[in-house]
Amino acid sequence: MVKLPEYIETRLFINNEWVTSTDTFDLYRPFDGAPLARVHAATHAHVSSAVAAAKAAQPAWERLGVYGRKGAILRFAALIREHTDELALLEGLNTGRSHREATDKAMDYTVSGMLEYFAEAALDIRGETRMCEEGKLLMEIKQPFGVVGAICPWNAAIPMFAWKVGAAVAAGNTIVIKSSEKTPLTSLLLADLIAKAGFPPGVINVLSGPGPTTGAALAAHPDVRKLSFTGSTATGRHLQKVAADTNMKKVQLELGGKSACIIFNDANLPMAAARTAFSMNFLVGQSCFANTRIFVEKGAVDEFMRHFKAAFSKVGPNGEIQLLTDPTDKELMGLSPLIDEIQFKKVMGYIEEGKKYGTPLIGGHKLGDKGFFVAPTIFLDLPPDCALMKEEIFGPVVCVTTFETEEEALALANDTEYGLYASVFTQDASRSIRVARALEAGMVGVNTTSPDIATGLTFGGWKSSGNGREGWSHGLASMVESKSINMVYGPP
Template sequence: MPSTFSYQFDTPSHKGITEFSTGLFINGEFVDGSENSTIDVINPATGKLITKISQGTPKDVDRAVAAAQHAFETSWGLKCPGAERAKLMNKLADLMEEHEDELAAVEALDNGKTFYWAKNADLKGAIDCIRYYAGWADKIQGKTIETNDGKLVYTRHEPLGVVGQIIPWNFPLLMLSWKIGPALATGNAIVLKPSEFTPLSALLTAKLAKEAGFPPGVFNVVNGYGATVGAAIAEHMDIEKVAFTGSTLVGRKIMEAAAKTNLKKVTLELGGKSPNIIFDDADLEAAVNWAAFGIFWNQGQTCCAGSRIFVHAKIYDEFLHLFTEKAKQVKVGDPFHPDSKQGPQVSNAQFDRIMSYIDSGKDEGATVHHGGVRVGDEGYFISPTIFTDTRPDMKIVKEEIFGPVGVVIKFDDDEDVIRQANDTVYGLACSVFSQNINRALETAHKLKAGTAWVNCANMLHASVPFGGFKQSGIGRELGEYALENYTAVKAVHVNFGHQWSVA
């Protein structure tokens, strides 16, 4: 039998006990992995062990897929009306709301984000997302299409079957909801792999899904590494669709695996190097606040982070001064302390990666205007960092750092800044700050990105699609658009029998 994780929280933000299994969740039960091996889960605030979880293997993926296929054919899919699926999804959302402090505490412990943001942003967004898609569950419908008066033609949007979903470590609970919401609403059964760095909130959610009453096999969680469990999901011949959020490099591998096997549908939400353009007519105070949120939120571990901050020459000095003061106000520390605004990076490997980019910026001649250092003696904390005096060819300007590191770039020509902003392989998001709405919208329309924020940054809603251009991904998450990824359209031709014709 798999071990049970029991943890006593005694912090200024949350007090209480959480308890759930650390096994794989397959066919409605927590079970050990086939090799009885484990993965260490580390607290990024201390660098110390939290617990061990069962490590899945390709054989365990086979077990989960078989359970999901059986559930799809016997108790889910077209066997379960949309209204019933909606009830179960709303029940899960209700349970998540009942356990919101517990879920947020587990997320903060496991990921390092502050308890405040885990509860008020991630968890709230996750619950909203599941409820949003519960509302769609009985509204998955096709069309009748006119051909001639002797024939009826209509379309059906049918669930695909078993879908694989691979979620990242930066927003574990939120990304879980983005994946399972449209998949469950459309009647698919799920095999989900959380990140090996942050698996705990997915396991706690699996416990709540069982309590909500989902049929066994509808929702399965297989812990493990990307090279084994993730690869097995991407290559599996009985998985009809895979959804992945993570790096562009891994996204390419998943797409290649899907192409070499059964041509499963693929949606990819990948990296970004988002531009934030601040014109000289912007509301400066608002632009500074949003720019800080855009790059420092979630320790900078955000795919749509506004990491390239272009500021008009007329306001550059004043903006830089105010932006620096704002960065100094970001309190870095214990995720459970009410005053903390930024927690640790998720892992030692991520900490080292970010610090290597900071060293690269220095080596290539950029100026560390603020930060760029480790904070504290334990854990993986990095100070909010601002670079100036950069060149377009520098690594810190071109590559995704995925940390609290922004570059501030001066410009004085509207068309040139658009060219600079689009000079990237990525195209996930962008922000534009101007009180001239024509200028703002014209700029937003010219930027090659899947999301354009005007006078704001990093604002996400369950009803609004999210995804990228270029190497930032394929397909869309959230909103009605995401439903298209989880259904197959079938055209049905009904001949009334009045005549026979080859026409």
């Protein structure tokens, strides 16, 4: 039986106080369509209030220095670990994810662990000095922007909250962060922990509300000096224009993807099938770096598909797909639903488009009487210019295409406007390096694929998948500006 928490916070968090709004929006549980919560939406006035609070708090927060800021960030990380079950419960109710998936070790590392990293690594933010002219000391120093605006995606609400907030405040900025209107509940629980961690009023402000109103007001605000956005490419393009038309604020974008995975004849095919299937099953394909396009060398396709179908289909021992109808059950595993009816209709529309070219190998239909469940779906050898091969689907739909040569595989893989993640499976070391260099993506996996990322290295994409980088030292570096100082200390 699905149980609701005794109380779900739905208000806005501004200047360490809970604030109400006359504007609200409703949330529904994706696994059965039942009402979940009515959430307060930030108006233009709320955004202005939050930015003003952040601006007022920023100078004192910066003056605390790295060690002065460190304690609150570490306490915040510890509190998240203590409240993992509550966060997982809200995540499950809001998105349909299983409790086990929401509390796995990756969350512990990418959320609390990332905050702990930022708290310590901020000490290493540094510029440079030069003495290349007599009587002059030349310095480049790094300083925080001031007020950072951040907009989070719905499919990774908790990790992206930690990545954006942690990097910004560790570097000495204050922040106004807007959650997705699809998944605001965990961000509001995190806001409660922010107050308990001891952050001064105004340092971190948490808003909920629709992108076209709340998000637009935050992006256009003249006192926001840096904007960090994770979401769709279409919205990212719009936000870049808004920034250009207002105060030319720096914009950091992590956008959509259409990840390619190339599998050669000599690959470990059972491993390749298992890892590519997990990439698609992770968040039920609602991931910017899910490998939705798989290119398999002709000699390997039969064996690969035998393993891949079994791993991707999620068929249980009774021959049926287990639907995750109670994501709060700590033991239950199964197929998660899509986030909402809008996404469900979008994915089903892509499936119907794919059926114009042929019958899906598996799937292609709705599952269950309630909720937004879509059967894992595989299409074979679709035309390279069709919508399913070109556009981001964000659901459990994968396109498998065969190839004959390495050159052909690379041409197919790079034939996209996106460049977030790509992968190659081969046991030929020379080819693995050659192909990894040739793939047009910001992140490449060799004998692995998403969501496996390179610890400590950059997270971000090429082409229409965005600009800037997040995570670890690169996330910190993105939250400071450079200043050159030309100091004359000797006689003229």
